[in-house]
Amino acid sequence: MIRQYKQEDSELVLDIWLQAxxxxxxxxxxxxxxxxxxxxxxxxxxxxxxxxFEIDGGVIGFYSLYENLLAAIFVSPEHKGQGR
Incomplete structure (x- = not known):
């Protein structure tokens, strides 16, 4: 499921960004x-x-828009290539 980022997602999003x-x-x-x-x-x-992007309650990726342009798209390295 794709949903809007919440402040409580911060550490997961930052970890995905860093690892990727x-x-x-x-x-x-x-x-x-x-x-x-x-x-x-x-x-x-x-x-x-x-x-x-959330699966089974866990954030596995995210994307960011800046002025309606795609500024970032990241997937957790352990979830890449799974076709989701």
């Missing part, structure tokens, strides 16, 4: 992505309209 960013950009030091978590939490997520 590290995996997709393995040529960038993981520490860089870790240093960007607070920017995601305090700047980017609040500035966007974010929706989460």
């Amino acid at each position: 960013s590290i995996k997709a950009h393995d040529f960038v030091a993981a520490e860089f992505w870790g240093s960007q978590v607070s920017n995601m939490r305090e700047i980017y997520i609040p500035a966007s309209k974010t929706y989460v």
